[in-house]
Amino acid sequence: MNKYIKIAVFALLTGSFFSCEDLTSVNTNPNGVQPDVVNPNLIMPTVLTEMAKSYVNLGYQDIAGVVQHTQKDAWSSGHNDYDWGGNQSWSGYYDILRNNDLLYQRAVTMNLEFHQGVALVNKAFMFGLITDLWGDAPYTNALKGELGGVDNILPAYDSQEVIYAGIIADLEKANKLLSKQKSDYSSIVDNVDVIYGGDPTKWRKFANSLALRYFMRISGKKADVAKAGIENIIKNAANYPIITSNSDDATMGFPGTSDGTSWPANAVYDVSGSNYRRLKMASTFVKYLQGVKDPRLGVWAAKVEIPLVVDAALPAGTDKIEGGKRYLSPDKIGKTVVDTDPEYVGLPTSFSALPSAYNLNPTPGQTSFNPHVSFLAPMYKNASGALLRARLISAAEVNFILAEAAQKGWSVGDAKSLYEAGVKTSLAAWGVSGSSSAYLAGSGVAYNGTLKQIIEQKWIASWTAATESWFDYRRTGLPALTAGPAAKRQALPLRFYYMQDEIRINAKNVTAAMDKLEITNFSQADGKNSAWSRPWLLIGTSKPY
């Protein structure tokens, strides 16, 4: 008996440790919010901030290099020479679209029309960017990874034509969703809307202005659709309000509390400041702005620290710095081209594999301390500031689009006044509206009725939002920019390369899309998937070359 009692006690002691827990509740994650219950106001700021950041990153960095607003003098091959390594990722853009999709789905479920409208504008904006940059892209079947199945895991590519049509349709839908008074919407939280502070009317203007942008984008390919679309908006101004004044500009400021919430390439969180330093004014841009005496140059650029003075009167062998200037006798220069402008010196386009050596810089290399070339204005070192805003679309751009339409003879108003309104609103945006009249009267600025002039002013106005200028160049060949001697190819690129992950993972679909690209003289070793191949938008248009 005794033995059995012992066994029983032993078993009891052992068993008492095994108090079973419910395994399902053990595995319930206590560390985060479930997506199916989230309030869309917690998602909206994620989408808006990331969208604005990605746009300014393009427009202030590599695309500013393409349109020759800026040039870099270190780590420069992507910026100056279009040496993009055959790999540009759109995954950040689809990340934004994933969150935007959640915003939209939750807004639909909760019947929040303002949030739906905003999400549709975001969707149009992001897909617009994707197709503008790459060409054909997954659209209809995109963003459906969670549904599973091969069609959703490996989405087919839609033609650019389909995507542009979808963008315009979404914007039309947004125009309706956003047509009520603010008080008619529920659940608007002002501060989560980092662009317009929860103003449905301004969002509606954004939607319609974006539609103008995309109608004009396809104007070389589908002139009828573009004309009808733009005229329709202008004709029905009450039902299609658009951005016409600076206060409607779709822009976003930066809180500047960390690198991720600050102006890109600032010198506050980038301790060495090299990201700021290596970005220099481009010679093309500086010379143009100087030519038209543009007051914005002083806002954007810093004066050259030590100007060069070449003087034949100096004794041979002179090379000295005195009074903040470097004096040289001509024999010290030889055949080397130097820029002796006393105020602003830009870096010539893609002029050498060693751009840091320009203008007799004694310290070439990656440190970018060239005292003989203009840096960007010191405000660009800051993490945030009144003028440091991501600019998604502006009154200036809208006015220039309409000026171009008018210049084409479409019935949208008077080309001259639209052009002048574009210039004025841009000057106002940069705080130099006082010079408007003088500037507009000046040589080269006073309206001369050419598309060239409209696009060139649009090019200036697109500072830090250079993507539009690149797309205008593709469409019109204007401004007539040329590649520099060290560029990968002797022409400006037309698009981004399809990314390697797509080629590896979604091979069949991306191959079909690549096959639709048209090779140009500059595609060369890249083959079809070249930055110099034509996407649908350009095939058959003979632009830009």
Added chain:
Amino acid sequence: MHLHFPQQMLRHLAFSAFLFALSMSTMVAQTRTITGKITASSDGTGIPGVNIQVKGTQKGTSSNASGTYSLDVSGASPVLSFTSIGFDAQEIKVGNRNVVDVVLTSSTQELNEVVVTALGIKREEKSLGYSVGKVSGKDLNRVVTENVLNGLSGKLAGVSINATGATGSSVSMIIRGAKSLSNDNQPLFVIDGVPVINTLNNVGQVGNDNRVDYGNAISDINPDNIESVSVLKGPSAAALYGSRAGNGVVLITTKTGAKSNKMTINVNSNTVFDNPFKYLNMHSKFATGVLPFTPDNNPYPGGTLYIDEGSSGGVGPELDKGYKAVQWNSPLDAKGNQVPTDLKSYPDNVKNFVQTGITTTNGFSISNSTDAATYRISYSNMTNRGLIPGSDLFKNSIDLATSLKLTNKIKLSTNFDFSRNNSNNRPASERGSNPLQWAYAVSPHINIMDLKSYWVPGKEGLQQNSQAIGDYNNPWFLAYEVKNAFERNRFFGNAKLDYQITKELSLMARYSLDTYGETRETKIAPSYTGEKNGAYGLTTLSPSERNIDFLATYAKSLQDFTLSFSLGGNARKSTNVYISESSKGGTGLVIPGLYTLQNIATANIQYSSSHSNKVVYSGYGMANIGYKDMLYLDLTARNDWSSTLPVNNRSYFYPSASLSVLLNEMLQIPNNRIDLLKVRAGVAQAGNDTNPYALFNTLGLAESWGGVTRLAKPGSILLPDLKPEITTSMDLGLDLTMYKNRLRFSGTYYTVENRNQIIPTTLPASTGFTSKNINAGLLESKGIELTLGGTPIDKNGWRLDLTTNFYKNSTTIKELSEGLNFYTLWTDAKGGAWTYVGEKIGDIYDAEIVTVTDKSSKYFGYPILDSDGSWQSVSASKSRTKIGNFNPDFILGMQASLSYKNWSLNMTFDWRNGGNFVSQTYRYGESDLKSQRFLDNLINPGTMTGDALRNYLVANQETMIKINGNNFPIVGGPTKQYGGFPFEYGGKVYPNGVFNPGVIAQYDSKGNITGYEENLGGPDTRIIPFGDNYPWSFTRAATFDASFLKLREVSIGYEVPSNVVKKLGLQAANFSVYSRNIILWTAAKIGIDPETAFQPQAGVQAGTQFKQGIERYNVTPWVIPVGFKLGLTF
């Protein structure tokens, strides 16, 4: 070999005590006392626990810990018999001697050797149908290692050990190749039945680019406490451990007091000096800069030569040419102008920066055993001064093992271990705050000793001094002012009840716990280039694991059969809490140098916490059936219920079977040559679950946007209907020993199939997601393990043992899921490691070089250059250009052990052949033109120009035009001496031009090539400045052969003879001198240990933070350690 096992010991002791008591009562007059020492013929050391019996009587005793004994005998010619497991029995006539010393030789049949198997069950090795690797504590501790895993290197077939760096870094152990694509493939470690926590996820980062490997927790174990290590390599051996055994199990048995039959005190002390002797192959020819100016040809206004101190380039003005230049520390003249000083080279900067590492370990143990109780208490203390100044590591541990007989049938045993592992400063790895990276970055025109007082005078505590303030870090500053401290307090232990209910039936119940708290504290002083305002952060990790298990065993012998059945259960709960608070990147502290959380401005503080729980319940059973000592069959079965899986898939079952056939017994092979011929086979399954919360995603919290909360949906798709992974293994082996155990062979062939792996696969971003967990695929590993050992010499006190382990493994992805044809392990540089279905894990891919592919062209194979004269690439993924594989072709380990009387010499070699690694250190270093190798590979055109040069290149086109391996032909160089071509810059011409031999193609508008223009030195050849021509677009330029040969261990030991020891009042004393990890040869010859090609990086692969086959500033200098060890037993 001689292993001794506590329980048998205990029986012997108890039995002898009983006999002794009996003999006392019948003692007669002629009684005399015989004493003596029993030593092993192999190494002359004392053998404890030998059973000594007076033949024909019941009298007997056993030897003590040092092998000595004392026994009373009576009668005229007593005969003593000496028996011990693992040794041949001997009978000796005492005659009229009072001292009888005996030398026992190792048993001719080590078949009876007992090994620890799953659940701590001790089994005779011959009865096992699978292979178990074993290392005795003695072999493990001959050479002292800080992390016990390092002591296993080269000693076991099928096991590979890798470490990222010096003392205190994480050590990876992989058994039979990586089987899982998604976890760190580390085996389960079980100490005395307690599973202990060990992962490779030990990289922490507070502050920008301040990545610190805090070392893995298995290093908390004091190697001196280890009695033996058993490695269960395949699931057949490990099936009973369930889910986590898929990667093998390492069973560690610690020492107990059972061997002592009196109070025994063991003291040991050792010190090892790590002397650095080999460094990276960097040149010291040029100052910083990208153009090698000379005083009479330089671009500076005024004619004075300046050094561009902030440049990362390594081809500025030449050194040791008698030039003077204004340098970072040039003195000022009366007018305040900098005075140019001599440009000299300082080639020994890194050598002068590092110091000799010193590790001292002291420990003692006290043990005793009585009939009713045994105990062993030990204490160990280790202090380490690192190779990098300012770095250190400390370990303290106390271990208590007791067992208590409560009744004749019930035994209570406990084992408690407390340890404290801490450091004031662990050096950072990778690029960023790594002091070695910056020591190598100190330009050779600077004497590193001039940087040693590292503050700018007058700005102490605020601004570090360096060659270029703001751009360059001072390595001394990093070593002393970027401090990453940690402290880990750990407890693990168990309490176990054994109840022998009847002779056949026994029951065991055990409670065990492993828990630790680790606090990491980072203090970064202002002016570190990654954190100019300094940084501070605290991170706390608190993992714990609790296990409760029981096992009932019924064992019986029936005529020819031996039977044993066991039934058991286990309940496991793991929890993990993580808390961190730190300053946001770049924001820093309010008051410089005050390291508290309060000193971070409210807007600049960031914090996070997470909590996870996991519970697994298991039930298992086992049957062992033996027939006539010639056939053994083992069957096991286990079922797990895991909280991490969905309800429907939560329960999973897996069985195993193994068979051992002793052919020599069965076929009655005459015993004169063959001692053992065994064939074994096993098949097994093991199921595996996953991490907690892997079914549904939650939204992540992004940094607030000026006070606005931002939630984000993760880009990974989880799988709500996860199934468990199932590993199926097959194990076939042959064991043969011959010539009285003088020749030993063991061979195993295995296959492992891992199905339903839970792996994150990359999705096209356009799906909206970047990865999706799938529960699919089939990975197959195949390998062979061979061990050949012999004892060629064993006479006149000499004994030589040689053992060789050969190991070869390859793992292939057989299937993934639909639409996925490869799996990415990592991408880096311009390529990466990914594996296509049907191919072997470890393949490395690179961008393709654009070359002439038209075989009919005379330029076939020549690089097609762009219009600038640079190489062109087609990106890696498009071209499938495989450049290597990071796994070795085979691993060969060899151990040699030579002993003569009290002396012994032991050596362990490790040869890994084949495989490749990518060195980001060289990629960065060479793109900055700092390596000697890069200069050595330049083609000097000498006086040749034009056609002569062209023809010379064409005649040698295989090496001078075409790109092979990591050599990119470049003609010319930085100076005239290298044959540099004229390059114009800033109105001057410098002789630093180079060109890349190849052709430039012309294309038509369809993209077809219409012709080629030679770029071979003719008039239109594209000349590029030397400083701007590194093949950065190609991973292969920095990919090297990973083969190496290491002398893992060498030691010379001396056991003080017993008569001397006795005079000193000791039981035993020994002394040894040793060294370890001496790199004898590497194929790459670049001063980097290929074994350190593991790159710690946060979040690259789910579950692991090590990228295999690539290194980034894992550049600890090679060392020759010299260690001294002294052991005394009282």
